[in-house]
Amino acid sequence: MTTPAGVAERLTSLVGALRAHGMRIGTGESVDAARAVGELGLADRELLREGLAATLLHGPGQRQVFDPVFDLYFPRGVGGPEQRAAGREDLRDRLADALTADDQQMLGRLAIEAVGGFGGYGSSPESDGWSSYQTLERLRPQTLLARVRDNVRGQGGSTGFADRLLEDEIRRRIDTFRAMVAAEARRRVAERRGRDEIARRAVAPTADRVDFLFAGQDRLAELRRTVQPLARKLATRLAARRRRASRGSIDLRRTLRGSLSTGGVPMKPVLRRRRPMRPELVLLCDVSGSVSGFSDFTMLLVQALHDQFSKVRVFAFVNRIDEVSGLLERGRADPEGLSSRIQGEAAVTGYHGSSDYGMALGEFAERYAEAVGSRTTVFVLGDARTNGSDPNLPAVRQIAERARRVHWLNPEQRSRWGTGDSVAPAYAELVEMHECRNARQLSALVARLLPV
Amino acid sequence: MFTSVDDVSARLAETGYLASPAVATTVFLADRLGKPLLVEGPAGVGKTELAKAVAEVAGARLVRLQCYEGVDESRALYEWNHAKQLLRISAGRDETWDEARTDIFSEEFLLTRPLLTAIRGDDPKVLLIDETDKADVEVEGLLLEVLSDFQVTVPELGTITATRRPFVVLTSNASRELSEALRRRCLFLHIGFPDEELERRIVRLKVPGLDDALARSVVRIVGALRAMDLRKVPSVAETVDWAHTLLALGAGSLDETVVRATLGVLLKHQDDVLKASAKLDLDAL
Numbered sequence: 137m138t139t140p141a142g143v144a145e146r147l148t149s150l151v152g153a154l155r156a157h158g159m160r161i162g163t164g165e166s167v168d169a170a171r172a173v174g175e176l177g178l179a180d181r182e183l184l185r186e187g188l189a190a191t192l193l194h195g196p197g198q199r200q201v202f203d204p205v206f207d208l209y210f211p212r213g214v215g216g217p218e219q220r221a222a223g224r225e226d227l228r229d230r231l232a233d234a235l236t237a238d239d240q241q242m243l244g245r246l247a248i249e250a251v252g253g254f255g256g257y258g259s260s261p262e263s264d265g266w267s268s269y270q271t272l273e274r275l276r277p278q279t280l281l282a283r284v285r286d287n288v289r290g291q292g293g294s295t296g297f298a299d300r301l302l303e304d305e306i307r308r309r310i311d312t313f314r315a316m317v318a319a320e321a322r323r324r325v326a327e328r329r330g331r332d333e334i335a336r337r338a339v340a341p342t343a344d345r346v347d348f349l350f351a352g353q354d355r356l357a358e359l360r361r362t363v364q365p366l367a368r369k370l371a372t373r374l375a376a377r378r379r380r381a382s383r384g385s386i387d388l389r390r391t392l393r394g395s396l397s398t399g400g401v402p403m404k405p406v407l408r409r410r411r412p413m414r415p416e417l418v419l420l421c422d423v424s425g426s427v428s429g430f431s432d433f434t435m436l437l438v439q440a441l442h443d444q445f446s447k448v449r450v451f452a453f454v455n456r457i458d459e460v461s462g463l464l465e466r467g468r469a470d471p472e473g474l475s476s477r478i479q480g481e482a483a484v485t486g487y488h489g490s491s492d493y494g495m496a497l498g499e500f501a502e503r504y505a506e507a508v509g510s511r512t513t514v515f516v517l518g519d520a521r522t523n524g525s526d527p528n529l530p531a532v533r534q535i536a537e538r539a540r541r542v543h544w545l546n547p548e549q550r551s552r553w554g555t556g557d558s559v560a561p562a563y564a565e566l567v568e569m570h571e572c573r574n575a576r577q578l579s580a581l582v583a584r585l586l587p588v
Numbered sequence: 589m590f591t592s593v594d595d596v597s598a599r600l601a602e603t604g605y606l607a608s609p610a611v612a613t614t615v616f617l618a619d620r621l622g623k624p625l626l627v628e629g630p631a632g633v634g635k636t637e638l639a640k641a642v643a644e645v646a647g648a649r650l651v652r653l654q655c656y657e658g659v660d661e662s663r664a665l666y667e668w669n670h671a672k673q674l675l676r677i678s679a680g681r682d683e684t685w686d687e688a689r690t691d692i693f694s695e696e697f698l699l700t701r702p703l704l705t706a707i708r709g710d711d712p713k714v715l716l717i718d719e720t721d722k723a724d725v726e727v728e729g730l731l732l733e734v735l736s737d738f739q740v741t742v743p744e745l746g747t748i749t750a751t752r753r754p755f756v757v758l759t760s761n762a763s764r765e766l767s768e769a770l771r772r773r774c775l776f777l778h779i780g781f782p783d784e785e786l787e788r789r790i791v792r793l794k795v796p797g798l799d800d801a802l803a804r805s806v807v808r809i810v811g812a813l814r815a816m817d818l819r820k821v822p823s824v825a826e827t828v829d830w831a832h833t834l835l836a837l838g839a840g841s842l843d844e845t846v847v848r849a850t851l852g853v854l855l856k857h858q859d860d861v862l863k864a865s866a867k868l869d870l871d872a873l
Contacts, residue, residue: 176593190610190617357817
């Protein structure tokens with residue numbers, strides 16, 4: 137059981153690239169991976185992929201980083217196809233046929249051909265490369281939809297009820313093709329630029345490490361799907377904290393009082409008795425364009441955790457504030473429509489559309505002061521960018537005085553606080569401000585900060 | 589146990605478990621490398637079935653440890669049979685304490701629980717630790733010793749080491765994050781929803797009476813439901829249930845009425861049913 141020469145190096149650099157993406161892979165796993173290569177051989181690439189995934193990975197979320205990295209280190213082939221790609225129309229014809237038949241292998245071959253034919257740019261050795269964007273722009277596979285649909289219907293391959301699903305299915309096939317083109321372009325660039333660099337830079341990180349502020353629509357959708365499992369995990373963690381908090385902690389006064397009967401020797405330590413109470417939570421969320429992804433995710437997460445608290449009230453603001461607890465509760469089945477519902481049904485904007493923390497917080501302190509009491513923990517979500525208007529520090533001070541705790545979660549990285557129109561440092565003097573850039577940080581913060 | 593990955597899929601298929609390439613490869617590796625297999629995935633994709641199928645293929649005994657909140661050492665590992673020990677002591681009245689003591693802590697009074705059962709003996713065994721995520725964190729510590737060295741220490745008897753390592757399958761629904769240490773010791777396999785072709789084969793295998801065109805439509809609609817953002821998407825088990833239902837109703841093909849009437853088999857939340865009906869245009873008529 138020996139691994140062929142060169143494979144060991146390739147394997148270790150693959151592991152290195154995965155580690156650079158934040159995966160914790162030990163030497164033991166690398167050794168197992170090498171043994172797996174020895175057992176499976178190098179003949180079948182897909183078997184090898186599954187084998188390495190089984191030995192190196194520890195969780196399901198890591199797979200989408202692993203696959204592109206694997207494609208780079210164990211590429212399907214080297215170089216480009218021999219023959220020049222045929223014309224655009226010819227390629228589109230064959231692509232339509234492959235999509236009609238849902239022929240994965242043919243799609244793969246066409247992706248290679250397409251990148252070879254239409255993806256190359258630049259002429260000098262330093263600046264040239266391969267672009268999946270350019271390939272797809274020229275080929276426009278999405279415009280084949282109607283044609284493929286008619287083809288499938290013409291062949292009688294789909295009749296009856298399931299026919300109404302056809303368009304969605306073809307759309308999914310086209311998306312597969314797009315992903316294939318992206319992988320092929322990445323592979324060719326990696327041949328030019330060195331694998332390690334491309335593996336680090338061109339492979340998207342796992343969803344929980346993507347910055348909220350830069351996450352695209354599909355990434356946010358992916359995050360929304362993780363809300364329920366994450367909430368379950370956090371709930372068990374909160375329950376554990378609650379259990380631990382309910383014992384321990386000696387009541388010194390009562391222990392000493394009890395020790396008088398034994399001559400001042402504390403024979404029996406008396407533990408502090410905890411009054412069982414469920415804490416209340418108030419969320420103030422900036423839902424303006426720039427940070428709405430972050431607010432949405434956090435609102436959904438807190439809503440999913442609502443049975444841990446006696447009361448959760450959620451307020452949304454841009455430059456005016458309005459309560460949205462009801463909207464959240466009613467719309468649990470439709471999380472992706474949340475932000476549009478808030479924009480549509482709640483009064484969150486006044487005369488203009490840009491966010492104004494001073495005005496919104498002032499309005500909250502005025503209209504909803506009764507929402508905050510001695511048992512309430514307040515979370516403010518936002519980047520503290522007021523567009524140059526007055527930050528209204530007295531209002532924040534007033535909220536902080538009434539509440540049990542106030543935490544501010546800021547989705548911007550700490551080094552950018554205070555730059556431009558950000559008044560984060562001023563707020564940070566009054567309330568605790570935490571950096572909360574991605575879902576991983578958020579879940580750590582929530583587990584630590586939520587009151588028990 | 590197996591000679592190649594293809595051998596794994598072929599023999600699992602004989603028992604009625606259709607494995608995807610990922611499943612077959614990982615089972616093959618788990619056997620060859622002698623490592624436990626940690627299987628994660630949504631409910632109803634056949635995680636427990638996999639362990640049963642492997643046991644059947646290998647002609648091995650399936651030893652099952654069902655985890656739940658509060659499962660402990662005496663439920664998972666071993667326990668002394670106190671009642672029997674007391675009987676033994678009261679039966680031998682005139683013997684000395686030393687004699688009695690060496691006797692009551694012998695194998696006869698040991699109640700083996702799944703983990704110890706799986707380690708003792710020479711016959712092949714498959715150890716299934718089901719729903720590992722339901723167990724408390726302390727149990728994981730217990731598993732670490734068993735899974736890395738395949739040995740168990742009973743203070744009165746000494747350390748018992750496996751003469752023949754069992755094939756271990758751990759399943760988890762990811763309701764709690766398992767510790768890194770436990771994950772390290774296992775091969776990781778995520779069983780997701782099967783692709784269309786595999787699912788069609790599963791439906792045909794489990795519901796032989798269903799005709800091919802209908803099976804195709806069933807799988808396509810389930811695929812479309814999974815692509816929607818639902819609270820609980822239908823799993824393979826639900827697909828098979830639905831196929832059974834359609835067969836029982838004698839539905840020859842799918843239409844709005846049939847789908848609307850039976851959607852409850854696939855979807856378990858009212859919100860989901862409403863949303864799916866809207867997306868599938870069930871109210872179009």
